[in-house]
Amino acid sequence: MKVLTLPVGQLQTNCYLIEDSGEVGIIDPGDDGDFIMRQIADLGAKPVWIALTHGHFDHVLAVTELSLAYNIPVFSHPKDNFLLKDAKRSAEYFLGVEADPVAVETESLFEGTELAVGKVKFEVKVAPGHTPGGVCLYNEESKSLFCGDLMFKGGGVGRTDFRYCSAEDLKKSVKEMLKLPEETVVYPGHEETTTVGELRK
Numbered sequence: 454m455k456v457l458t459l460p461v462g463q464l465q466t467n468c469y470l471i472e473d474s475g476e477v478g479i480i481d482p483g484d485d486g487d488f489i490m491r492q493i494a495d496l497g498a499k500p501v502w503i504a505l506t507h508g509h510f511d512h513v514l515a516v517t518e519l520s521l522a523y524n525i526p527v528f529s530h531p532k533d534n535f536l537l538k539d540a541k542r543s544a545e546y547f548l549g550v551e552a553d554p555v556a557v558e559t560e561s562l563f564e565g566t567e568l569a570v571g572k573v574k575f576e577v578k579v580a581p582g583h584t585p586g587g588v589c590l591y592n593e594e595s596k597s598l599f600c601g602d603l604m605f606k607g608g609g610v611g612r613t614d615f616r617y618c619s620a621e622d623l624k625k626s627v628k629e630m631l632k633l634p635e636e637t638v639v640y641p642g643h644e645e646t647t648t649v650g651e652l653r654k
C-alpha cells in the first residue's frame with residue numbers, strides 16, 4: 454500500500470491517494486481536481502472509489518469533477534448530506550470564490566462498512582462531533598487511520614463551534630480512536646501525519 458498526501462485548495466486540505474495492486478482510492482478530494490487527476494495518471498493506477506471523511510466544503514469541492522471523470526462511486530455518511538448540499542454556498546461564503554456544487558449521488562457509509570483498494574481493506578469507524586456524519590477509515594494490517602478533521606498532529610481537535618457540531622461527541626470519538634494500537638499512523642485532514650501514541654500524550 455502506498456499513500457500519497459496532496460494538500461489541495463486554499464485551506465490546504467489533505468487529499469489522500471491510496472494505491473495498491475494497480476488500484477487507487479481517493480479520500481477527500483477537496484479541490485484542484487486537475488492536479489489530483491495528474492497525480493493519479495502518474496501512479497498509473499485505476500481509481501475505484503472516492504470516500505469522504507466528512508461533508509465540509511474544503512474536503513469535497515473536486516468530488517463532482519473526479520466522479521464524473523472516472524465514473525466511480527462516492528461514499529459518505531448520510532448525516533453529512535446537508536453539508537454536501539451546502540458546500541458550494543459555504544465555499545463561496547468562507548473563501549470568497551466561485552465553487553462548483555457537489556452534484557453527485559453518494560453511497561452511504563456506516564459503522565463497519567468495508568472499502569477495498571487492491572488487496573487493502575478499509576473499515577469505516579463513525580466519528581461524529583466535528584460534523585454529525587464524520588467517519589474515519591482504518592486499515593488494520595498497515596495500522597493506518599484516515600481521520601479527517603477529528604484530530605491533528607500536536608493534539609488539536611476539530612472545531613465544534615457550528616450549530617450542528619457536538620463537542621461531547623467529538624470527545625467520545627477521539628477517545629475511541631485513541632484505543633487503536635499506539636503505532637497506528639494517523640492521517641489528518643490538514644497538516645502532517647502523527648501516530649496514536651503521540652496523540653495519547
Ligand SMILES: [Zn+2]
Binds near residue numbers: 507509583602611
Ligand atoms: Zn472539517
Ligand SMILES: [Zn+2]
Binds near residue numbers: 602
Ligand atoms: Zn478541513
